[in-house]
Amino acid sequence: MTDFSTKLMKTKRQIVNFTKKISSGLKRPEVKFAADLCYGVLSSGSCLLTDVASALQEETRKANTVERLGRHLERGIPDIAQSNYQSIVRKMVPGSEVTVHIDNSDVVKPYGKTFEGLGTVRDGSKSSGSKCVLEKGYYVTEAVALTSNKQPVSVFSQVWSVHAPAYVSGGDFVYTSAAMKRCSELFGQCVYVMDRGYDDNQVMKYIEKTGQKYVIRLKNNRTVSINGKKQSVAQLCRSHRGKYSMEAYRHGKKCRIKFSSFKCTLSASSQEVTVIVAYGGKNPMALVTNCTISGKADLIGVVKRYFSRWRIEEYFRCKKQSFGFENFRVRSLQSINALNFWLGVCMLFLASIKEKADSSLLYRECIEAAEPIKDQVHFFYYRLADGVSKILAKARTGVRGFFKTLRPNQAQLHIGGYRFG
Numbered sequence: 001m002t003d004f005s006t007k008l009m010k011t012k013r014q015i016v017n018f019t020k021k022i023s024s025g026l027k028r029p030e031v032k033f034a035a036d037l038c039y040g041v042l043s044s045g046s047c048l049l050t051d052v053a054s055a056l057q058e059e060t061r062k063a064n065t066v067e068r069l070g071r072h073l074e075r076g077i078p079d080i081a082q083s084n085y086q087s088i089v090r091k092m093v094p095g096s097e098v099t100v101h102i103d104n105s106d107v108v109k110p111y112g113k114t115f116e117g118l119g120t121v122r123d124g125s126k127s128s129g130s131k132c133v134l135e136k137g138y139y140v141t142e143a144v145a146l147t148s149n150k151q152p153v154s155v156f157s158q159v160w161s162v163h164a165p166a167y168v169s170g171g172d173f174v175y176t177s178a179a180m181k182r183c184s185e186l187f188g189q190c191v192y193v194m195d196r197g198y199d200d201n202q203v204m205k206y207i208e209k210t211g212q213k214y215v216i217r218l219k220n221n222r223t224v225s226i227n228g229k230k231q232s233v234a235q236l237c238r239s240h241r242g243k244y245s246m247e248a249y250r251h252g253k254k255c256r257i258k259f260s261s262f263k264c265t266l267s268a269s270s271q272e273v274t275v276i277v278a279y280g281g282k283n284p285m286a287l288v289t290n291c292t293i294s295g296k297a298d299l300i301g302v303v304k305r306y307f308s309r310w311r312i313e314e315y316f317r318c319k320k321q322s323f324g325f326e327n328f329r330v331r332s333l334q335s336i337n338a339l340n341f342w343l344g345v346c347m348l349f350l351a352s353i354k355e356k357a358d359s360s361l362l363y364r365e366c367i368e369a370a371e372p373i374k375d376q377v378h379f380f381y382y383r384l385a386d387g388v389s390k391i392l393a394k395a396r397t398g399v400r401g402f403f404k405t406l407r408p409n410q411a412q413l414h415i416g417g418y419r420f421g
Contacts, residue, residue, distance in 0.1 A: 007365050011391045014362055015039050016402045018349050021088060025080040032403055033072040034081070034342070039399045040069075041346050043392040045385065047328045047339060056398035073335040085345060086186055089153050092348075092355060093145045097213070098187040099305050100155065101144050101312040102179055102194050104172055107159065107326050108137040116332045117164030138336070141175035143183055144312050151351045151380060152315045154344040156182045159336050166333075173202055184212060191215060191291065193309050199288075201267060208271060208290065215306050218286040224264040224275055236262070236277055237284040246300050248280075248307050255280050257307075261299055278303055314379045319343060322385040350384045365391065 016035050023034040040052030053065035106121040118136050126133040138159050144152035156179035161167065168174050176198070183190050191213040194203070199219045207214045218224075220234040242258020257280035264275050266288065276287045276299060289302050319325040323343055330336055357363040366387030377383070 007369075007391050008395055010362065011365075011388060012039070012395070012399055013402070014353075015042060015349065016399050018352065019345065022081050022084050022345055023078075024084055026078055028403075030072065030078065030081075032400070033069070034345075035399050035402070037069060037072075037342050038346050038349065039392075041323060041343060042349070042385070042388050043395065045322060045389045046324045047343060048324065049329060055392070055395075056400075057396065058398060058400070070330060070335065073330055073338040074332060075338070076334045077338050077341045082341070085341075085348070086155070086182075088348065088352075089145070089155060090186055092147045092153060092351065093187065094148045097189045097191060098145050098183070099308065100180075100183045100187070100190045100192050101152070101309050102176060102192055102198070103142060103309075103312050103316075104197060105140045105142060105316045106137055107140055108135045109326070110135045110137075112136055114331055115336075117161040117167070119161040119163040138333075139172065140316075140340070141172060141179060142312065142316070143179040144315055145183070145187070146308065146311065147351055147355060149351075149354050149357070149380075150308070150311070150378065151354050152311045153348055153351050154315070155179070155186060157340055157344055159333065159340055161333070164333055173200070173206075176203065177206055180207070180210065180212065184210060189213070191305060193305050195309065204266070213289070213291045215287055215289045215291070215302055217306065218275070218288050222266075222286075224262075224266060224288075226262055226264045233275075233286045236275070236286060240277055242277075242279050244296055244299065246303065248304055257303060259299065259303060261293065274299075274302075276302060311379065315347070315381075318379075318381045318385070319347070322382055347381065350381050350388070353384055353388075354380050 015038060019034040019038045020031060023031040036056055037052060040055040041047060043055035044051040046052065049066045049069050050062065052069060053062045056065060058065050106124055108121065108123050109115055109118060112118050119138065120134050121137040121139055123133045123135040138161050141156070141158045141160065142154060143156040144154050147153055158175050158178070160175060180192060189212065192207060193215045196217045196219050198216055199222060204214065204216070218233045220232070222233045223230050224233065224236070240260050243260040245256060245258050248255060248257050257278055259276050259278040261274055261276045263272055265272055271290065273288050273290050274293045276289070278285055278287065287302065287306055291298065291302055293299060323346070325343060328336065328339055330339055353360070353363050353366060366384050369390040370383040370387035372383045
């Protein structure tokens with residue numbers, strides 16, 4: 001019991017200290033709110049405010065705690081907290097040419113009626129190549145970078161809807177360009193890795209205009225010009241076989257990839273780019289990049305960058321499965337985005353545990369508490385989230401004990417006509 005109590009207090013202290021870094025510079029009530037919300041989310045494994053309130057185990061009524069948390073979320077994301085968050089991310093992401101994965105996801109609320117700006121989205125969990133299932137919900141534009149341990153951390157995350165009052169005409173490109181702008185300000189030179197949904201002339205022109213690099217998977221109906229002759233991507237994939245070979249991890253599994261490359265131009269720009277046709281999955285795929293290619297090593301680097309894209313998909317899935325992000329009840333878009341931000345802080349806390357795996361016992365204790373089935377994995381957030389939740393499961397109090405009550409100064413005793421001292 002003593003050992004477990006030590007683990008419990010150590011984990012609580014780590015959470016509080018980490019949230020204080022994010023909320024540094026904010027007023028004391030906001031600092032307490034940050035610690036309460038992040039602790040409640042990590043302890044309960046839920047974004048539902050009633051579950052968070054239960055994990056805090058305060059003496060006040062649960063309804064009052066939920067009201068207090070909701071009131072803070074309604075104020076939005078503090079600029080100071082956003083700045084502190086980005087500073088921590090910058091320290092955790094190494095290198096000068098940072099790989100940034102950008103993708104759109106969805107948050108489905110099929111039974112929602114009173115959420116602000118609730119629109120219609122394509123449900124990615126139910127849709128496939130042959131069918132498209134539409135549900136009520138929101139879109140989420142996310143940009144993640146990889147830490148030194150190859151774990152994704154969010155750089156930009158925005159929940160939006162075309163029916164929102166503040167919606168700006170331009171679709172997801174508005175949020176994609178905003179994500180790129182933040183990444184370039186934070187990291188300088190970036191390589192943006194995106195899937196077929198971003199095979200768009202507007203996106204490519206914007207990246208080239210800002211002097212950044214990209215790796216984008218092309219659609220099969222995209223036409224490229226090689227030596228003045230136009231060909232579709234589907235024709236390229238059928239008429240060539242891999243010239244080079246390499247081993248890579250795709251969706252966390254090791255596989256052998258064969259690929260060939262061609263210099264060509266696209267309708268998006270007259271600038272010469274490189275198209276890489278890769279084989280090894282169910283269907284061949286074509287990648288386009290404006291990165292400098294001088295040999296096989298550069299081609300392998302581009303292919304590996306794209307195959308690391310599955311980590312953003314796991315990042316989405318972890319937010320939904322480990323923390324129930326789709327189960328939120330806050331109704332305004334400002335509150336939803338604030339909740340999404342603090343959930344990103346919780347994910348960043350898990351990444352910080354992994355970053356200190358060699359020097360901190362907390363990582364080992366979380367893994368032992370999670371009791372994982374597999375020994376080796378490439379994505380650690382699931383077991384770390386499970387381990388933290390299990391360690392905190394037997395807590396009898398929240399984290400208010402880490403914040404001392406500020407008492408007013410005692411009034412000086414004074415007797416008329418008598419002078420002390």
